[in-house]
Amino acid sequence: MANWKKITRRSFMVLGAAVVGGAAFGVYKVTEVPPNPLIPTPGSVPLNPWVIINADGVTVIAPRAEMGQGISTTLAALVAEELDVDWAQVRVLHGPPAQAYFNAGFAERMSNEPDFKLASQPKSHNVVLEAVPKIFLLQITGGSTGAIGGYEQMRLAGASAREALKAAAAKRLGVTSDQLKTEGGRVIGARSFAYAELAEEAASLVPSDVQLRDPSIWRYIGKAMPRLDMAAKSTGTAQFGIDTWLPGMKFATVRMNPKRGGTMRSFDPKPALAVAGVERVIDLGTGIAVVANNTWSAMQGAALVAVDWGPADYPADTAAMLDTIAKAFADEPNSRLRDDGDVEVDLAKGDVIEAEYRIPFLAHAAMEPLNATAWLKPDGTLEVWCGNQAPIMTRDACAAAVGLGGDKVTLHTPMMGGGFGGRTDPVPAVLAARVAKEFVGTPVKLTYSREEDLAQDYYRPAAIARLTGRIEGGKATALWGRTAVPSAARNALGRLMGFAPPGPDRGSVEGGFDQPYGLPNYRYDGHLSDLTVPLGFWRSVGNSMNAFFLESFIDEMAHAAAADPLTFRLDLMRETHAPSAAVLQKVREMSGWDSLKRPGFGRGVAFCYSFGTPVAQVLEVEQTPDGIRMTRAWIACDPGLAMDPSIIEAQMTGAMVYGLSAAAQGAITFADQQVVESNFYDYEPLRLHQVPAFEVAILQNNGEFGHIGGVGEPGTPPAAPALANALFDLTGKRARDLPLRAAFDFVT
Amino acid sequence: MPVTLNINGSVQSVNLPPDVPLLWALRDGLGMTGTKFGCGVAACGACTVMIDGEAVRSCQVALGDATGQITTIEGLGQPDNLAPIQAAWIKHQVAQCGYCQSGQIMQAAALLAANPAPSDQDIDDAMQGNLCRCGTYPRIRAAILEAADMMKAG
Ligand code: FES
Ligand code: FES
Numbered sequence: 052m053a054n055w056k057k058i059t060r061r062s063f064m065v066l067g068a069a070v071v072g073g074a075a076f077g078v079y080k081v082t083e084v085p086p087n088p089l090i091p092t093p094g095s096v097p098l099n100p101w102v103i104i105n106a107d108g109v110t111v112i113a114p115r116a117e118m119g120q121g122i123s124t125t126l127a128a129l130v131a132e133e134l135d136v137d138w139a140q141v142r143v144l145h146g147p148p149a150q151a152y153f154n155a156g157f158a159e160r161m162s163n164e165p166d167f168k169l170a171s172q173p174k175s176h177n178v179v180l181e182a183v184p185k186i187f188l189l190q191i192t193g194g195s196t197g198a199i200g201g202y203e204q205m206r207l208a209g210a211s212a213r214e215a216l217k218a219a220a221a222k223r224l225g226v227t228s229d230q231l232k233t234e235g236g237r238v239i240g241a242r243s244f245a246y247a248e249l250a251e252e253a254a255s256l257v258p259s260d261v262q263l264r265d266p267s268i269w270r271y272i273g274k275a276m277p278r279l280d281m282a283a284k285s286t287g288t289a290q291f292g293i294d295t296w297l298p299g300m301k302f303a304t305v306r307m308n309p310k311r312g313g314t315m316r317s318f319d320p321k322p323a324l325a326v327a328g329v330e331r332v333i334d335l336g337t338g339i340a341v342v343a344n345n346t347w348s349a350m351q352g353a354a355l356v357a358v359d360w361g362p363a364d365y366p367a368d369t370a371a372m373l374d375t376i377a378k379a380f381a382d383e384p385n386s387r388l389r390d391d392g393d394v395e396v397d398l399a400k401g402d403v404i405e406a407e408y409r410i411p412f413l414a415h416a417a418m419e420p421l422n423a424t425a426w427l428k429p430d431g432t433l434e435v436w437c438g439n440q441a442p443i444m445t446r447d448a449c450a451a452a453v454g455l456g457g458d459k460v461t462l463h464t465p466m467m468g469g470g471f472g473g474r475t476d477p478v479p480a481v482l483a484a485r486v487a488k489e490f491v492g493t494p495v496k497l498t499y500s501r502e503e504d505l506a507q508d509y510y511r512p513a514a515i516a517r518l519t520g521r522i523e524g525g526k527a528t529a530l531w532g533r534t535a536v537p538s539a540a541r542n543a544l545g546r547l548m549g550f551a552p553p554g555p556d557r558g559s560v561e562g563g564f565d566q567p568y569g570l571p572n573y574r575y576d577g578h579l580s581d582l583t584v585p586l587g588f589w590r591s592v593g594n595s596m597n598a599f600f601l602e603s604f605i606d607e608m609a610h611a612a613a614a615d616p617l618t619f620r621l622d623l624m625r626e627t628h629a630p631s632a633a634v635l636q637k638v639r640e641m642s643g644w645d646s647l648k649r650p651g652f653g654r655g656v657a658f659c660y661s662f663g664t665p666v667a668q669v670l671e672v673e674q675t676p677d678g679i680r681m682t683r684a685w686i687a688c689d690p691g692l693a694m695d696p697s698i699i700e701a702q703m704t705g706a707m708v709y710g711l712s713a714a715a716q717g718a719i720t721f722a723d724q725q726v727v728e729s730n731f732y733d734y735e736p737l738r739l740h741q742v743p744a745f746e747v748a749i750l751q752n753n754g755e756f757g758h759i760g761g762v763g764e765p766g767t768p769p770a771a772p773a774l775a776n777a778l779f780d781l782t783g784k785r786a787r788d789l790p791l792r793a794a795f796d797f798v799t
Numbered sequence: 800m801p802v803t804l805n806i807n808g809s810v811q812s813v814n815l816p817p818d819v820p821l822l823w824a825l826r827d828g829l830g831m832t833g834t835k836f837g838c839g840v841a842a843c844g845a846c847t848v849m850i851d852g853e854a855v856r857s858c859q860v861a862l863g864d865a866t867g868q869i870t871t872i873e874g875l876g877q878p879d880n881l882a883p884i885q886a887a888w889i890k891h892q893v894a895q896c897g898y899c900q901s902g903q904i905m906q907a908a909a910l911l912a913a914n915p916a917p918s919d920q921d922i923d924d925a926m927q928g929n930l931c932r933c934g935t936y937p938r939i940r941a942a943i944l945e946a947a948d949m950m951k952a953g
Pocket of ligand 1: 856
C-alpha cells in the first residue's frame with residue numbers, strides 16, 4: 052500500500068484539482084444529491100471514489116476499509132478494468148473520512164423484505180433507500196456491502212478518468228476522443244502518451260460521454276486477481292494500526308470498568324508507578340490509562356492498579372441474563388416479518404414438534420487487539436491512527452473528546468488485523484485522544500491487552516429461540532419460530548448515534564424470517580429483551596443466531612418426517628427460489644451426499660440466504676479415538692456476479708471457520724457482572740489441525756445480471772447448524788445449546 | 800543499561816529493562832513492527848521469531864535472555880527479495896487480514912528448516928500453536944507443501 056500521508060503532503064486534497072506530482076480525478080458532486088452526471092438515473096446518489104495518476108502508476112482510493120476481506124483489491128480491479136492499466140501499475144489507499152465515501156451498498160440492507168426477493172428487482176426499486184446512508188453518514192465498512200456499493204461507482208471513476216485522459220490527448224493531437232484508444236496505461240493515437248503525461252491536463256476536463264465496458268470484454272472483473280496487499284502481508288511490511296510508530300512516542304494501555312457502564316469509585320496508582328518504565332497513571336473516569344516507555348510495562352502496571360469498580364446495571368451472571376432474555380417471550384413480539392398462511396390453525400391440528408435453542412454471547416476477538424495512536428500537537432490539531440469501520444464517526448468522536456472541531460482532526464485508517472464487526476465503536480481512538488491530551492506534543496500509542504480486548508468488546512447477543520412445527524404425510528405444513536434476544540442494533544446505534552431505530556428490528560430475526568422456504572404456514576416473531584449488556588455487530592449479525600435455530604429445527608422436522616434432510620430442504624425451496632435450490636443441489640453433488648455414508652462418519656447440511664447470497668454447506672465429522680474431528684466441508688454459494696473467485700473462496704472458507712469456531716467452542720460468559728473469559732486459552736478459536744478440508748463452488752445465477760451478493764459474512768451462518776446436524780447424524784444426539792463442546796468431545 | 804541483541808545479522812541495542820519481553824523490545828524499542836502481539840501468553844503464535852533457527856514465542860523471552868541469533872520476519876525476506884516460503888505464501892494468496900501471517904511464516908520456515916518434507920501430520924503438529932482468526936488454514940497448509948517442493952527443486 053502506498054502511504055496516504057505522502058500523497059497529502061504533495062498537496063492533494065482538493066477534489067478534481069490538479070496536484071503536484073500527481074492528478075486526482077473527482078468528477079463527482081459531494082454535498083448535493085443531483086443525478087449522477089455520468090449516468091443520469093434519477094435519484095441515484097453519486098459517490099466519490101478517487102483515482103490518482105502519477106509517474107508511479109495509478110492509485111485508487113478505496114472507500115471501504117481493508118480488514119482482510121480483500122475489498123481493496125476488488126475495488127481497485129473495478130477501476131483498473133475501465134482505466135486500461137496493467138495490474139502491476141495499480142496501488143490502493145483507504146480514503147480519509149469524507150462524505151464522498153458513503154456506503155451506497157447499505158441501502159440493500161435497510162429493507163424488511165427477505166433478501167432473496169430483492170435480488171431480482173430492478174435497481175430503481177431501491178433508489179429512495181440509497182439516500183439513507185448519506186443521512187446517517189455511513190462511511191461504514193460492514194454488512195458485506197463493499198463490493199455492492201463499489202461496483203458502479205468504482206467503474207465510473209475508472210471510465211471517467213480514462214475519457215478525461217483521452218480528451219487531453221485528443222486536444223494535443225487535434226483529433227476527437229473517439230479516434231483514440233487506451234492500453235496498458237497509455238492513450239494511443241498518431242502518437243502515444245503515458246497517462247502520467249496527460250494527468251494534470253486531464254484533471255481539469257469533465258468528459259461528457261462516458262460508457263462503461265461491456266462485460267464480455269472484462270479482463271479483471273470475474274478473475275482471481277493477485278491481492279495488492281499480499282506481498283506486504285507476507286513480509287511483515289504491512290502497516291496495521293498497532294504498527295504505528297513515531298519518533299519519541301509513548302506507549303499506553305487502558306483498564307476500563309469490566310462491569311460495563313459502571314463508575315470507578317477509587318484507584319491506587321502506586322503499584323503501577325513502581326514498575327520500571329511506567330511514567331504515569333491517568334484517571335479516565337470509568338477506568339485508567341497507564342503510560343510507559345514500552346507497552347509491556349504499561350500492561351504490567353495496569354494489571355497492578357487496585358481499583359474499586361462501581362456496578363453495572365445488568366444481572367450478575369449468564370444464567371440470570373438468560374432468565375431475563377426468556378422473559379421477553381411473554382411480551383408482544385416486536386416484529387412479525389413473516390406470516391404466511393395461518394400457523395395457528397395448522398398447529399392446532401395437533402401432533403406438533405417443538406424445540407428450544409440457546410446460544411451464548413460471543414466476542415469478535417480479531418487477531419489484532421484494539422488499539423489507536425493519537426498525537427495532539429501544540430498548534431491545536433490532532434492526528435489519529437486507528438483501524439476502524441466508520442471513519443467519520445470516529446473522527447468526530449475524537450474531536451469531541453478533546454474539545455476540538457472535526458476539521459482539526461486528521462484520522463488515518465490503517466489496515467486492520469481483522470474486524471468482523473468489532474471495529475465500529477470509536478472507543479479506542481477516543482481513549483487514545485484523551486491520553487494524548489495529557490501529553491501535548493508527544494504521540495501516544497494505546498494498545499489493549501488481549502484480556503482488555505475481550506472484556507471491553509461489544510458482544511454478539513445471547514439468545515433463546517422456541518420453534519414449533521408440524522409434519523403431515525412426510526411434509527412440513529407449518530413452522531412458527533420465535534426468537535428472544537436483546538437487539539444489537541438498538542443497543543449499538545443508541546450508543547453510537549444516540550438514537551435507537553424504532554419499528555421492527557430486522558437484525559433480531561434475520562436468518563429466520565427471510566429464508567426461501569415455501570412452507571404453506573410460516574411465521575417468524577422477534578421478541579426484544581431489554582437486557583443492557585453492551586452489544587455490537589458480529590460477522591453476519593442476526594443470521595449467526597437464527598440460521599442456527601431455523602436450520603437445526605428444519606433438520607429436526609426432516610427427521611420427524613423420516614426424510615433425507617437435504618431433499619427435505621430442496622422440496623421446500625425448489626418452487627420458491629431456484630438459485631437457492633441450486634446451491635443445495637450443488638453441495639449435494641460435491642459432497643457425494645447420495646452415495647453411502649462412510650461408517651464412523653456423520654454428515655450435516657445447512658443453508659442460509661444472507662447479504663444477497665445463498666450459501667449451502669455440508670460438513671462431515673468423524674468419531675476418532677481422540678475425539679470428534681471435522682474432516683471435510685463443501686460450500687456452494689451464489690453471489691450473483693462473482694467479482695473475484697479467489698477472494699470469494701477465501702471468504703467462504705474463512706467465514707465458515709469463524710462460524711465453526713464459535714459453534715464448537717465459543718462462549719462469552721459473565722460472573723459478578725464481568726466477562727469470565729480472558730484470553731485465547733479460554734476463548735479459543737479453532738486451530739489448523741481442527742479444521743476440515745474445504746471445497747468451494749461459486750454459482751452465478753442469483754438475481755439479474757449485475758446483482759452482487761456479499762461474500763464476507765454469508766459463509767458464517769450455516770456453519771453452526773451444519774456442525775450440530777452432523778453431530779446428530781453421527782451420534783443420534785441433538786444438541787440445542789451452543790457451544791457444542793458442552794455436549795461433545797472434539798479433537799483438541 | 801542498554802541490552803545488546805543480534806537481530807537479522809546485525810547488532811542492535813535497546814534501552815529497556817531486561818525483563819521486558821523480546822516482542823516489545825522489537826516493536827516498541829526498535830520499531831520493528833513485523834512481529835505481532837496477539838495474546839502475550841504463548842497462546843496465539845503471532846509473535847513467533849527464530850532464535851538460533853528455532854521458532855520461539857517472543858512474548859515469552861525476556862530481553863535479557865535473548866542471547867542467540869534472532870531472525871524476524873524482516874530478516875527472512877523482503878518484497879523484492881522473497882524467501883521461498885514467502886513466495887509460496889504469495890502464490891497461494893494465503894493472507895486475509897494478514898495479522899497472524901508473520902508468525903505463521905516464521906513457524907513454517909522453522910518447520911521446513913528442520914523437516915524439508917513434512918507430512919500433513921507434521922504440519923498439524925508444528926502449526927497448531929499459531930492461531931488465524933481469519934481461517935486461512937487450508938491455504939497455509941497448501942503453501943507449506945508448495946514451499947517444500949520449491950526448496951526441493953532448489
Ligand atoms: S503474542 Fe506471543 S503467542 Fe500470542
Ligand atoms: S490472516 Fe487474519 S488472523 Fe490470520
